[in-house]
Amino acid sequence: MPDIRFEDLIEAHHDEIHRYLWRWALTSSGSDPEADAQDLTQETFLRAFNAFDHLRPGSNHRAWLYKIATNCARSAWRKAGRVPTAPEAAIERFPEHSASAPEQHVVDRGRDMILRQALAELPVKQQAAVTLRHLQGLDYPAIAAALECSEDSARANVYQGIKKLRQSLVRREEV
Amino acid sequence: MSQYHDRDEARWAEDLRRSLPAPSAEAAAQSRARVNAWFESAAPTIVWQRWSTPIGPLFLAAGGEGLIRISYQESQAAFLAELDRRARLVEDPEVLAPYRRQLADYFAGERDRFSLPLDLSRLTDFQKRVLTTIGRIPAGAVWSYRQVAEAIGKPKAARAVGQALGSNPLPIVLPCHRVIASDGSLGGYAGGLPIKRRLLKLEGAQLI
Numbered sequence: 001m002p003d004i005r006f007e008d009l010i011e012a013h014h015d016e017i018h019r020y021l022w023r024w025a026l027t028s029s030g031s032d033p034e035a036d037a038q039d040l041t042q043e044t045f046l047r048a049f050n051a052f053d054h055l056r057p058g059s060n061h062r063a064w065l066y067k068i069a070t071n072c073a074r075s076a077w078r079k080a081g082r083v084p085t086a087p088e089a090a091i092e093r094f095p096e097h098s099a100s101a102p103e104q105h106v107v108d109r110g111r112d113m114i115l116r117q118a119l120a121e122l123p124v125k126q127q128a129a130v131t132l133r134h135l136q137g138l139d140y141p142a143i144a145a146a147l148e149c150s151e152d153s154a155r156a157n158v159y160q161g162i163k164k165l166r167q168s169l170v171r172r173e174e175v
Numbered sequence: 176m177s178q179y180h181d182r183d184e185a186r187w188a189e190d191l192r193r194s195l196p197a198p199s200a201e202a203a204a205q206s207r208a209r210v211n212a213w214f215e216s217a218a219p220t221i222v223w224q225r226w227s228t229p230i231g232p233l234f235l236a237a238g239g240e241g242l243i244r245i246s247y248q249e250s251q252a253a254f255l256a257e258l259d260r261r262a263r264l265v266e267d268p269e270v271l272a273p274y275r276r277q278l279a280d281y282f283a284g285e286r287d288r289f290s291l292p293l294d295l296s297r298l299t300d301f302q303k304r305v306l307t308t309i310g311r312i313p314a315g316a317v318w319s320y321r322q323v324a325e326a327i328g329k330p331k332a333a334r335a336v337g338q339a340l341g342s343n344p345l346p347i348v349l350p351c352h353r354v355i356a357s358d359g360s361l362g363g364y365a366g367g368l369p370i371k372r373r374l375l376k377l378e379g380a381q382l383i
Contacts, residue, residue: 002260004260005260005261005264006214006218006260006261006262007214007218007263007264010207010210010211010214014203014206014207014210015203015207018198018202018203018206018207019197019198019203022197022198022202023195026195027195034198034202037198037202037206038202038205038206038209041206041209041210042206042209042210042213045210045213045214046213046217049214049217049218049261052260052261053260053261112190112193112194113194115190115191115194116194116195119191119194119195130191131191131195134184134187134188134191134192135188135191135192135195162187165187
């Protein structure tokens, strides 16, 4: 029997799981990332609920939820086809940076959008690893549990992902 | 040299956060409300209460299918931890009144069998078999663990019977207190041996 109640699991982790899936939705081809993130979050907790009795006491339930969320995102993109966000579409849905000057604003926005697209072009496991590490703040044991791989492999996926992001940004800059 | 060479971890994290910002607070609240609404409709509800009885405090819990738990646990947290982790818990003595009424009659010596819906769905088949079998022991009588084992057709399983009785979720109603060791000693009891002795006396059992 798990050592946490399901309602406490929702209370403690809903927001970060939603944030994680929202970030997946931002790098997908869907036209409504807010609705997609909501659907995926709902699906994640539904799957978690059905599998909850198998969660062993003492296991990392946060990493377990991330594992389910990652699988949900994966199967959604597999169904829909994971086409990287087109630059124009990405710009449209990009939130405003209110503090910066208008010209700087455009430059920042362009660069942020390029980074988003570069992330979307990574292999799924690397995108997940980079997102979990640098955006969701998970440590490597938790990333390994979420991606069902060794800690070394989790590190390698973050490293390779960042390396490819760097190459991709340099390439775009040269163009 | 490109600005993208030799960037440290913190810098990547910062750039990625700017590129993929968190959702708005409204979007997060909307999603949370949706998940909570689904949970309320999907999860089983368990109502519970702490109740003072002549034999001491008891915790009771029931779901839609019937009584789930009668517990001698002293701490509320330990009692709640025994209940289905997926369920929504609601403290509501009102709903439990019908269960309390029959138990109160029993403690007053005015009833020696119960007609209450019981939810045994979380038990193994073996536990169910043992617990429904001991329901046939009349008030005032006692069986040995071995007799119960024989009654379920597994004469060598006296120890397993003892374990199944030890995890009886519905003591008193499923009268595991009526099972004692074959040498006449009381054996064990979740509520402690003084309570076991007291229940047997209440029922008029002849003890050595």
